[in-house]
Amino acid sequence: MPTKTKKSEYMIEEEPVVQDPENTITFNRNTFFSVLVVFAFAVGILTGYFVWGRNATSVATAPSQVEQPSGQGNEAISPVTEVPSQAQAPVATQSPSYVRYEIATEGYPSLGPDDAPITIVEFSDFQCPFCKRFHDETYKDLLDAYPGQIRFVYRNLPLTSIHPDAFPAAVASLCANEQNVYWEYHDKLFSSTTLGTDTYLQYANELNLNIDEFTACLNSGKFDAFIQQDMDFAFNLGISSTPTFFINGLAIVGAQPLNSFQQIIDKELAGEIP
Numbered sequence: 001m002p003t004k005t006k007k008s009e010y011m012i013e014e015e016p017v018v019q020d021p022e023n024t025i026t027f028n029r030n031t032f033f034s035v036l037v038v039f040a041f042a043v044g045i046l047t048g049y050f051v052w053g054r055n056a057t058s059v060a061t062a063p064s065q066v067e068q069p070s071g072q073g074n075e076a077i078s079p080v081t082e083v084p085s086q087a088q089a090p091v092a093t094q095s096p097s098y099v100r101y102e103i104a105t106e107g108y109p110s111l112g113p114d115d116a117p118i119t120i121v122e123f124s125d126f127q128c129p130f131c132k133r134f135h136d137e138t139y140k141d142l143l144d145a146y147p148g149q150i151r152f153v154y155r156n157l158p159l160t161s162i163h164p165d166a167f168p169a170a171v172a173s174l175c176a177n178e179q180n181v182y183w184e185y186h187d188k189l190f191s192s193t194t195l196g197t198d199t200y201l202q203y204a205n206e207l208n209l210n211i212d213e214f215t216a217c218l219n220s221g222k223f224d225a226f227i228q229q230d231m232d233f234a235f236n237l238g239i240s241s242t243p244t245f246f247i248n249g250l251a252i253v254g255a256q257p258l259n260s261f262q263q264i265i266d267k268e269l270a271g272e273i274p
Contacts, residue, residue: 073254074241100249127163165195175217
């Protein structure tokens with residue numbers, strides 16, 4: 001905006017300059033400022049395009065994980081403000097398009113050949129409706145689609161703030177594992193509409209477990225620290241919802257359909273992902 005200059009009392013008055021209309025171009029002041037505003041606006045748009053447009057493109061072309069928003073096929077965990085000191089920091093390797101995490105599998109319930117080319121680790125919650133959806137709609141079809149090629153590992157992430165029965169259900173599954181019926185018990189827990197001690201004992205009876213040993217295990221607290229370590233690891237890794245999967249270390253979040261898993265598995269089997 002032009003500034004007004006105060007006329008000095010010492011300023012010498014000049015005679016007006018007379019211009020010949022036929023040999024000069026006269027600008028109206030309002031027209032001049034209108035043209036200036038339009039020009040400045042155009043320069044601003046071009047500057048914004050080159051500055052912001054280029055940045056937006058670079059972000060959009062570098063996805064690292066397959067994710068699904070909270071509430072769309074997964075159940076979110078409240079933000080974690082503190083990570084327990086015993087949780088180990090995960091190791092990740094990164095390529096231009098993928099991030100691959102090292103997820104421990106030894107000592108956790110697993111199904112399938114130990115030397116399978118594909119290892120899928122699920123962090124899950126027996127009371128989570130989206131975890132149940134994955135189990136009901138995708139789990140069996142996924143294993144059937146790749147016979148002998150998948151080792152499936154289950155790790156516990158009970159969302160205790162919203163699922164009060166999730167932690168005890170995880171304990172019950174590990175007590176069943178002591179009697180070598182983990183996956184049968186796992187399937188029954190996901191088939192259930194209600195959880196609780198009566199349900200755990202009912203499933204133990206249906207699977208012909210030693211009830212005395214099973215009950216003693218439920219009440220012993222022997223697996224509490226084991227489950228807590230799973231939770232600590234997940235929080236430290238930044239997992240914020242269930243179910244969350246790692247396919248040979250590549251993350252996929254939510255109860256996604258079979259083809260979402262196949263897209264990654266097929267590329268892994270073909271050696272297309274670094």
